[in-house]
Amino acid sequence: MDTELLAVRRINAYYADSHVLHDVSISLKPGRLLTLLGRNGAGKSTCINAIVGFLPPRSGSVMLDGAALEKCSPEQISRAGIGLVPQGRRVFGSLTVRENLDVAARRQTPAGRRVWSREDVNQIFPRLHERRDQLAASLSGGEQQMLAIGRALMTNPRVLLLDEPSEGLAPQIVRELGNVLERLKSEIAIVLVEQNLGLAMKVADDVVLLNTGRVVFSGSSDDFQAQQAQLQSHLGVS
Numbered sequence: 517m518d519t520e521l522l523a524v525r526r527i528n529a530y531y532a533d534s535h536v537l538h539d540v541s542i543s544l545k546p547g548r549l550l551t552l553l554g555r556n557g558a559g560k561s562t563c564i565n566a567i568v569g570f571l572p573p574r575s576g577s578v579m580l581d582g583a584a585l586e587k588c589s590p591e592q593i594s595r596a597g598i599g600l601v602p603q604g605r606r607v608f609g610s611l612t613v614r615e616n617l618d619v620a621a622r623r624q625t626p627a628g629r630r631v632w633s634r635e636d637v638n639q640i641f642p643r644l645h646e647r648r649d650q651l652a653a654s655l656s657g658g659e660q661q662m663l664a665i666g667r668a669l670m671t672n673p674r675v676l677l678l679d680e681p682s683e684g685l686a687p688q689i690v691r692e693l694g695n696v697l698e699r700l701k702s703e704i705a706i707v708l709v710e711q712n713l714g715l716a717m718k719v720a721d722d723v724v725l726l727n728t729g730r731v732v733f734s735g736s737s738d739d740f741q742a743q744q745a746q747l748q749s750h751l752g753v754s
């Protein structure tokens with residue numbers, strides 16, 4: 517399958533008068549994982565915010581399977597099939613694990629789209645099943661991250677966007693997260709924002725590297741690694 521699933525074309529985004537994204541393009545094909553890299557402040561989260569409609573681009577387009585989304589609301593974009601695992605996880609701490617999953621579940625999903633049940637999520641994250649009656653606030657950081665991913669899957673997305681999921685996690689948990697992403701990417705296309713280059717290189721098929729809101733590399737993970745020495749100055753330390 518070579519058709520593009522998510523096509524971000526030359527988007528420009530601003531915070532008030534501050535021009536943060538400059539003609540940024542991203543192309544994601546089905547079954548692939550694209551990692552969005554760049555040092556702090558490069559514009560990675562802004563790019564995610566522009567795709568999900570929190571910060572609509574002033575120009576350029578965002579297409580999901582050919583449908584234009586750049587003028588849609590965050591709710592419409594989510595329903596269209598873009599799932600977000602936000603930076604900082606943002607699970608509902610006063611709800612149980614099970615309730616967190618249930619409130620995210622979509623009642624209606626267009627025919628032909630994969631529908632995720634709580635059982636499907638539990639299969640990927642057995643620990644969530646073990647902790648199903650525990651309040652989300654009492655989970656470890658790694659478990660909260662798994663729950664945040666599980667919640668996003670319950671919306672039956674076609675594309676999953678993850679904003680720095682490894683932030684604040686111990687190395688062993690980051691490895692587990694890598695294994696989960698490896699497994700998930702055979703089922704769903706993923707955009708992964710990461711500062712952890714080790715994790716990103718383990719799972720990525722494609723790489724987009726940003727510097728001050730501009731794309732300075734876009735290509736396969738193999739090409740990125742071949743050019744890494746020249747691109748090093750655009751990367752944060754990892």
Ligand SMILES: Nc1ncnc2c1ncn2[C@@H]1O[C@H](COP(=O)(O)OP(=O)(O)OP(=O)(O)O)[C@@H](O)[C@H]1O
Pocket residue numbers: 531534536554555556557558559560561562563711
């Ligand atoms: N709400 C905001 N208002 C004004 N400027 C902002 C806002 N959020 C981010 N910025 C600025 O936009 C630029 C891009 O920030 P962004 O958060 O997208 O970078 P990032 O690559 O995700 O960085 P990090 O890895 O630190 O999260 C930075 O210069 C930042 O200071």
